[in-house]
Amino acid sequence: MSCAPSISIKTVRRNIRQILAQLTSKEPITAVAWADEFFKLSPESSYTSGDWETDPFQIAILNAMGCDDVHEIYLYKGARIGYTKMLLAAMFYLIEHKRRNVGFWREDDKAIEKFVATELDHALRDCKKLHPIFPSVGKKGPGNTVNLKTFIGATLRCQGGQSAGNYRGDSVDVAIGDEINAFVTNLQGKSGKEGSPWPLMFKRTNGSAWPKKILGTTPTKTGESHIERLSKKANHHLRFHLPCPHCGEEQHLEWTSREASYGFKWDNRDPDTARYRCRSCGDDFTHSDYLELARQGIWKDPDTGVWTRNGLDYFDHRNQPIRARRICFYVPGYLSTRDPWRNMVQRWYDDKDDPLTRQAFFNTDLGVDYTPATGEKLDHSLLIDRRERWMAQVPAGGLYLTSFTDVQTSSRLETTTVAWGEEEEYWVLDHVIHPGDPSQQEVWNNLEKYLRQPWMHESGVELRISRMGVDTGGHNWDEVIDFASRFPPHQVIPCKGSSVYGDPIANYHKTTKGKNIGTWLCHIGTDSGKETMFSRYKQPRQGTGPQPRYMHLPIADWCNEKWAKQATNAIKVLVDNGRKLQFVFKMRSSTEGDEALDCLVGNLAMIRLSKQMFALDLKTLAQSMQQLIKGKAQRTNKPRRSRAGRVTGGV
Numbered sequence: 001m002s003c004a005p006s007i008s009i010k011t012v013r014r015n016i017r018q019i020l021a022q023l024t025s026k027e028p029i030t031a032v033a034w035a036d037e038f039f040k041l042s043p044e045s046s047y048t049s050g051d052w053e054t055d056p057f058q059i060a061i062l063n064a065m066g067c068d069d070v071h072e073i074y075l076y077k078g079a080r081i082g083y084t085k086m087l088l089a090a091m092f093y094l095i096e097h098k099r100r101n102v103g104f105w106r107e108d109d110k111a112i113e114k115f116v117a118t119e120l121d122h123a124l125r126d127c128k129k130l131h132p133i134f135p136s137v138g139k140k141g142p143g144n145t146v147n148l149k150t151f152i153g154a155t156l157r158c159q160g161g162q163s164a165g166n167y168r169g170d171s172v173d174v175a176i177g178d179e180i181n182a183f184v185t186n187l188q189g190k191s192g193k194e195g196s197p198w199p200l201m202f203k204r205t206n207g208s209a210w211p212k213k214i215l216g217t218t219p220t221k222t223g224e225s226h227i228e229r230l231s232k233k234a235n236h237h238l239r240f241h242l243p244c245p246h247c248g249e250e251q252h253l254e255w256t257s258r259e260a261s262y263g264f265k266w267d268n269r270d271p272d273t274a275r276y277r278c279r280s281c282g283d284d285f286t287h288s289d290y291l292e293l294a295r296q297g298i299w300k301d302p303d304t305g306v307w308t309r310n311g312l313d314y315f316d317h318r319n320q321p322i323r324a325r326r327i328c329f330y331v332p333g334y335l336s337t338r339d340p341w342r343n344m345v346q347r348w349y350d351d352k353d354d355p356l357t358r359q360a361f362f363n364t365d366l367g368v369d370y371t372p373a374t375g376e377k378l379d380h381s382l383l384i385d386r387r388e389r390w391m392a393q394v395p396a397g398g399l400y401l402t403s404f405t406d407v408q409t410s411s412r413l414e415t416t417t418v419a420w421g422e423e424e425e426y427w428v429l430d431h432v433i434h435p436g437d438p439s440q441q442e443v444w445n446n447l448e449k450y451l452r453q454p455w456m457h458e459s460g461v462e463l464r465i466s467r468m469g470v471d472t473g474g475h476n477w478d479e480v481i482d483f484a485s486r487f488p489p490h491q492v493i494p495c496k497g498s499s500v501y502g503d504p505i506a507n508y509h510k511t512t513k514g515k516n517i518g519t520w521l522c523h524i525g526t527d528s529g530k531e532t533m534f535s536r537y538k539q540p541r542q543g544t545g546p547q548p549r550y551m552h553l554p555i556a557d558w559c560n561e562k563w564a565k566q567a568t569n570a571i572k573v574l575v576d577n578g579r580k581l582q583f584v585f586k587m588r589s590s591t592e593g594d595e596a597l598d599c600l601v602g603n604l605a606m607i608r609l610s611k612q613m614f615a616l617d618l619k620t621l622a623q624s625m626q627q628l629i630k631g632k633a634q635r636t637n638k639p640r641r642s643r644a645g646r647v648t649g650g651v
């Protein structure tokens, strides 16, 4: 009789299987291919159970989750996009195919328990591919608890993210945070608060040969949103682009305002007519068209042109291959293939009037953080405090002069003159008011005299204003066009403000409509200009040398509290126009006026226009200024005096 310990044949077979599973070298396979073959949808947590099939828009996301080259993934997710399933499939792939140790966090212990009970355990049961390396499948024990699943060659740790202790322990290869906007901002540790959870979570992947972080969430409120801050670390902000079935123009779908020429459209509050209007040709396509078009979709950063089709290979805008380490996906709910757009339009009408449900619509259908109306204002003392004493009318760094004149119907012209240096460092030289009725010639004559005067540069060289913008805003179009004809072409620029948020600061073109068809006109994106100006106001002075984009102000009579209040008299407000939240600038105080700010923005438009349309190069100008100064110095050493040199750029 044999005395060998009795092991059942079944156990022996299982052990052999497990060892083989570990030893067998595998054909590389992508996360999508793996998931399509092995991942299953569990009946308890899915509308349809059975085989998983990756949707076209999910392909790049799921592959990126499984790909070693992509180190950080941030994700804004709407509802019904299958995110939890993608995450489970990616985790299983990383564990089974790549034997990675995975750490998974939710906002607290309760959330993690629920996730394990309602999603993870069912998915582990139904994904048979994992069973050979998961001995404890279906039975609780030390290798299969809520917080720890032990596989052969890998572990999966699931933790609540509310306390610092839950971020300590063994290192992992992959750190996953789900619903990260629900996480605390300041962790509770044993000895008090320990700050943000993310550095601790990220630290857990230190030392891994394949460190990876995946952080996704349904958005919440702007300013209180973890993903808003974290996603700034991403280098590529990818949106799902598809070709228009009519004109072929590649575009990502946007929820726009009712007036917009493109976006989701429907008739008479009827969700059944929901469709998408192409931004290029204006033709419509439906959700079922979308299902077809999505097969040709790519993920692309609309700002840089960087794109990927499969989430593994990335290209720049010239289609040259690049490495993408940190990426952010924006996945609004309307990309869902299972939720037709008619449902979204119906929810819009159901949700839009109650602030709470309205936020939910923005978060889950549009996949964006919600911003209730707020404003940003600037203190005028920011400007008063920066005034400095100059040695000449135009300090040494100022090279190219522009002016902008604001026309106040029936009362006055207000003009600001600015000297620009290298890299748009600028000195506001003067702000002057010419009183008088702009429909009469006298005030224009005074302006002409002002604009033609020389300005003494610190070097002793005389400068002239090279580009002069004049607002045609009110009722004085004819006078402005007349006035411009007193100067060489393109020196005085008729301007018109455009307050569509996001418009370019300067857009110079011939008019195509109206009685003055064919006249050159500069459209000034006033909101973009104000935004730029405000960010420059906030820039502190660093040292005493050149400082790109810094605004210098003089100690001068005009540069007083009244002017500073006008120059800061705007407030950025988020306005709800009925369909869409959008930023606009509004006057903060209607009693103080904002002519000073308009004139500064106008000058910014003039320098931009000079650079873009008239090839102004401030660097070259700086060099010629140096030579001129040198030449002048040599001449003044001679006994006979010579006329001061002149420098004008542009035309």
Ligand SMILES: [Zn+2]
Pocket: 244, 245, 246, 247, 248, 249, 278, 279, 280, 281, 282, 283
């Ligand atoms: Zn089109």
